[in-house]
Each structure stands twice: as C-alpha cells, then as structure tokens.
Amino acid sequence: MTESSASIRLPEPPFPERACAAAGIDALSEFVAVHERLFVLTGAGVSVASGIPGYRDLNGDWMRAQPIQWQAFRDSEQARRRYWARSMVGWPMLAQAQPNAAHGALARLGAAGRVGRLVTQNVDGLHQRAGSADVIELHGSIDDVVCLDCGARHARAAIQTLLLHDNPALADASAAVSADGDAHLEWDALDVFRVPACSHCGGMLKPDVVFFGENVPRERVEAAGQALEAADAMLVVGSSLMVFSGYRFCMWAAKAGMPIAAINIGVTRADTLFSLKVQAPCGEALAALAARVVPSVSYR
Structure with missing residues (x-):
C-alpha cells in the first residue's frame, strides 16, 4: 500500500453542498437511477459501525x-x-466483527444487479460475510x-x-x-x-x-480497472482516498468522463472530482438508497 498523502493540499470541492441527509439521499437515488451499473469502492468508514475503528479523522489526518x-x-x-x-x-x-447496514445494503444492491463490481480497500472480509459476491480485496485479507x-x-x-x-x-x-x-x-x-x-x-x-510501502498486486489493479471500464458510474463509500491505491480509480474515472458520487463524512483527496457527495453515515445512506432501489426488501 503506497502512502502518498503527507503533503496533499485539498482544494475546495465543486459539488453542491447538501443541506440535510434527506436531500443527499434524494440526489444519490437520482444518481443511481440514471447510472444503473456502479463501480463501488469502499474504505474503512464502511466498517466503523461494526466496531472497527477508521484510520483518519474528518480532515483526512491520521x-x-x-x-x-x-x-x-x-x-x-x-x-x-x-x-x-x-x-x-x-x-x-x-x-x-459482524457486517453492518452498509455491508448489507451493498450486498442487496449487488444481488439486484446494480453493482457491477465491488472493490474494497478493507481487509476485514465483512462484505463477503454480508453476501457480496466477487469482491476485489485490493489490500488482501x-x-x-x-x-x-x-x-x-x-x-x-x-x-x-x-x-x-x-x-x-x-x-x-x-x-x-x-x-x-x-x-x-x-x-x-x-x-x-x-x-x-x-x-x-x-x-x-x-x-x-498489502503493507504500507508495498504495492497492490498488478492482477488486482487490472481486474478492478476492467470493472471500472465496464461501469456506468463510480460510487465511493467510506474512504478518504488518501492512499493512492484507491484514489487512482477516481483519477481514471474522471479522465474517462465517468461521473463519481461519494458517501463520506469529512474531506477526501478526490473532492474536486465528485459530481455528488453525501456527508452521512455509510449505513444510514446506503440502507435508505437500497430501500428505494430495491423496495421489496426491508432494511434494518
């Protein structure tokens, strides 16, 4: 995992600020309605509600x-x-640790065909325990x-x-x-x-x-890159993207003109690349989203 955030200066984001969580969910639902096949990238924030601490604070600092x-x-x-x-x-x-609402919602969105590929920076295996299939674990298990x-x-x-x-x-x-x-x-x-x-x-x-100072295996990066190319849009969930191994996919998506949405509380390295950012807890936002996209399923 190559760490390259020591001297990052985060510019002001261009995305519209959302006054409340409900408005953010409305916008996210519209985003997913238009872009049906998502490339989803998750980070440590997804697992916080499972009792696993994150790495960084709201400013992206250790x-x-x-x-x-x-x-x-x-x-x-x-x-x-x-x-x-x-x-x-x-x-x-x-x-x-047990999967939380965020893991469960992503698994259900995947089962409904709305997630083209789920890529995670986490090593905890909670996406698989929740039922997500064919997960790419960038940093291993x-x-x-x-x-x-x-x-x-x-x-x-x-x-x-x-x-x-x-x-x-x-x-x-x-x-x-x-x-x-x-x-x-x-x-x-x-x-x-x-x-x-x-x-x-x-x-x-x-x-x-993958330890810090170690590279992500090439085959994982290539598999994730191919999945990104096949997607309609990218969704980042619970990651500050300060580590290049995840940030690179936002760079690639932006270069290809692919829209990017994010669910994350606090700043990220890719804020200037997002067309939409929802600052709400991952489980809350994803459960609400999944309830709209797959209304026949009950989310807790």
Missing part, C-alpha cells in the same frame, strides 16, 4: 501512528515481534497468512492458536484496536515474544495484506 511499513517487517526481527504481538491482541476483534519462503498459506485463526500457546503472558492482554487488526500495545517484554513460523518450512510468515 488518528494514530501509521501502520507498520513493509520494509521494516521484512528486515527487522524486532519489528516483526512488535507486529505479531499487537496483532495477537487486536485480531480477535476483526474476527468477531487479514484472515489469511502466507509464508514468504515456501508460499504455503495458513488460516489466521490457526496462527492465533499458535501465538496464544507460545506467548501466554499476552493471552489476557487488552488494548485499543484499529482497522487492520493492529492494537495499541506497548509491552516491555517484547524481546521474549515468539514470532510464529511456517509449519511447513519454518519460514517467515506475513499476513496476506
């Missing part, structure tokens, strides 16, 4: 220290100890772990069992968690923490997610 960098994880044993200790404490929250030496794949749940067995001192630890399954854990005994190893070859294990 609410905590940045996640681990790929180079640090690869090159430093101490960095890997810190990552896995924090993940051991934080991952259970992601594993137990936190539920999977891969060996960097032999390529063997492991379930994250199995790695958690190993972590708990080898590090009983942290078994009952608690700390504030974040969107990627990390936890704000500071532990003085980090030097004795046992990092999990591949059960096949003893090699280095890494969660199957």
